[in-house]
Amino acid sequence: MAKKIKNAIPVVIIAIVLAAAFARFDFLPSIGDPDAPAHTRTSDYYIEHAVKDTNSPNYVTAVIVDYRAFDTMLETTVMFLAGLGVVILLASRPDPKARIIKPRKFTENREHLGAPAYQSINKDVMIKIIEPLILIYAVYVLFHGEVSLGGGFQAGALIGMVYIIDTMVSPGTISLIRLPKERSVALAGAGTFIYTLTGILTLVGGGVFLEYGKLPFSMSFEEKHSTGILMVEVGVTIGVMATIITILNAIHERARFDDDK
Amino acid sequence: MHSLILEAVLLMALIAITLVVIFDKDLLAAVVTYCAFSFITMFLYIVMGAPDVAFTEAVIGVISTIYFVISLRNIDRRCK
């Protein structure tokens, strides 16, 4: 019981200090009042001009992919960077002899986590049904991202999750797509480059970077914005999907060192 | 106006989960509690009226929990 009190003291101190601080400061706007300064300066412009400027009724997608499209390109680069970092760190297999602390051999009293204790029908049958449904939903989320919710990240993450389900749940069966980590990193880079390519196309079309109105296709202004948004979303989807598969493969392939027989 | 009270209750649940994660001895339990954390966060974003963010948080919460569990296979579950 004393240990619990000893643990609780710092948490209580934190609560008291924060309560005192919040009693003193009151500059934060109260949540929910419509004419707080945060809304009037830029966001009202986004809400009123989103459909006219970007032809996308979903304001959040309009802000992400059209008004602040440069942010999202860099953020997909951060995603690619993380996938590449994981691959580099786990690329080479260190030899067990060069290790500082020899691991304690405690494999005996630990049940083998690999083989599942149960053999059930739902694992093999259900997976074959669930995967196509998620894929269809991912495609819907991608292409319908401007009108309803969704967009590149969600679609990419969903397809990544299909790959995870496929390789993790039933490791025995041959999985749908085999993507070793060298190729999936290259695919992530290529996906993010599709995003950059859209920007370069707007430069070629004579406009400023990521100005979809100047895409060199022969379309009306609204259609150009929609095609620009669609190309960008496809790039983000491929980038995010390939990065999630990369990180999964890299961490999953790491054999367990402790019970190397 | 009642959504603020719901947000406050959900935030208190998040704080409780954080305490569990900090003072828990078994790593796998901490990771599973973290999965509950990201689910309640997703629910919190829905209550706040941010469906896009909630969608992303749900998907990325599940994927980061899967990464934690897979890397936990390489790292033993006990912790001091």
Added chain:
Amino acid sequence: MTNNMSGISVFLADKGIYFLTAFLLVLGIYGMITCKNYMKKLICMNIMQVAVIFFFLCFGQKNGGTIPVQVTGLMGARHYINPLPHGLMLTAIVVSLGTTGVGLALLTRIKEKYGSIEEDDIIKGENKF
């Protein structure tokens, strides 16, 4: 009944929600500092990032505003929630996934090299190195 309900809501709107978010943030940092296990430091790091994302989203709230997708016939900015914080926070969530991925790769390498991910074993290993 309704007036004390709005009393609590007014208190929550001004100070309560921010206090709870700040408490979650400081707990995340406290967890990162005191937990000896590196894996738990990573989990507390994620919790801290979620606290900041929630803090940023609080500024986008509007009373009586619907979700930021245009509904035909509903014009005017007062009826829609502010979309800018949502767009920014999508970036922050994906960045936190990237950082978690790199952190877990580092953890796997630390485990293989030093044999454990406890703070004191690693410090002993470093001094011996």
Added chain:
Amino acid sequence: MSNIPVLIVLLPLSAALLCMALSLIHWRLGRDVVIASVAASLVLSVIQLKDVIDHGTVSYVFGKYKIPYGIEFRIDAISAVIIVMILIIGFITLLFSMSFEVRDGGKVKNSGAYTMLALLIVGMVGMTSTGDMFNLYVFLEITSLSGYCLIALGGSRGIVAAFRYMLVGTIAATFYLLGVGILYSQTGTLNMEDMHYMLSRGVSTEAQAVALVFIIAAFGVKMALFPFNGWQPSAYAHANAGSRPLIAGVMGKIPAYAMFRYIFCIYGSEFRFMDEFLLIVGIFSCCGIIYGSVRAMAQTDLRKMLAYSSVAQIGYITLGFATGSPVGIVGGFLHMLAHAFMKSGLFFGTGAIRQKYGSMKMEDLGYIYKKMPLTSGLMVVAALSMVGIPPLGGFFSKWYIGMGAAGSHHLVYLFVLVISSLLNAVYFFKLFEKMFMARDKELPDRIPSEVAQEVPWNMVLAIVVCFLAIILIGVFNVPIVNVLMPTVMEVGS
């Protein structure tokens, strides 16, 4: 060609994205594309510098939206000069790391290291040229993530250093996001120029003060200012040998420039607590200068000594900003340029010695000047410039900082400046004593004898470029100051 500002960022970015795919075709193709793209953006940045000097600040808004609604690149004289410095050092570091390829790592690890370096350059150039607060956060994340991975490539000690840096760095990025959130809640805009306008129109000074505390803490961690530099020595010392000059030399400087923009360009002199904040930054830098110099004297490992001296040199730059007078600020920027070349020069030298003799200890540097004349020549010039000997760059920057401190009557800063120059002299002359006076250790020569010079050509190029840059900054410091001064005058209090 008004698209230059974005092309400078775009070329290395697209080369980095395609490097992994190209290396599947042929493993050298990715590396050559990355090096060519950084060279091209270096040429573009020189053109941009000339353009900025002639026509003043360049503003480039993405997507042709008006200022507060789109993201804006704003490049004035200072950021143009810093971008040229980043790209020069980045280009020679790429060449330098060509000879540090890991044999067993295979194709993935080597081409991945080049991609990481290219993305680090993109992150730093972007942080310098952006005019949007949230865009600065995303570039900060790119710089930090590639920094974590490059430090973690540096062997088993590097992994633990990278993990600790990641924990502290993520807290710093979160604090920066908190600061931007508070400012956004008070003004509603994310553009720095627009934010300056909104802040001057009257925003509660409490909110401004709290936001500035968070932002200074965030940048303090990222540039290893005194109280936040716990992660820095082991991170710089154990980073990947090929990329260590870029990490130690430049990665700490860009957050210093970002802090300058926040304190002077966004908050400006009409912020009520400006003097108190400058005083706090001044105290941090003074303690950092003394702490870094004292700790550097006690080190035997060459890399650790240089890492601790980095803490002291960052203190000089922030001391220049803390004086508040335009002369001091220009001294801070001149020191940023000079120190970037000095520090990366010293790390090029240690990398060359390690490549040839495989040792980092100071004891086995005996008779180096006979066997490696070029490298030891560079290290002598860089060390003398670090101490502050007149003809070289280090002296003039300290001179301007001293004049700035004297101008604004901060005599304590002047006293700390003089004392620390003496401390610098102690540990750099210890280096000379080991290089010239010590006996030869006859270490085995690890470079095949048919290489004519002491080290392969790409290392010699890096060493010569740093050697010339230190001397040129020293000799031509007046034109550099004349380029920087007008921007600082209109901004400084």
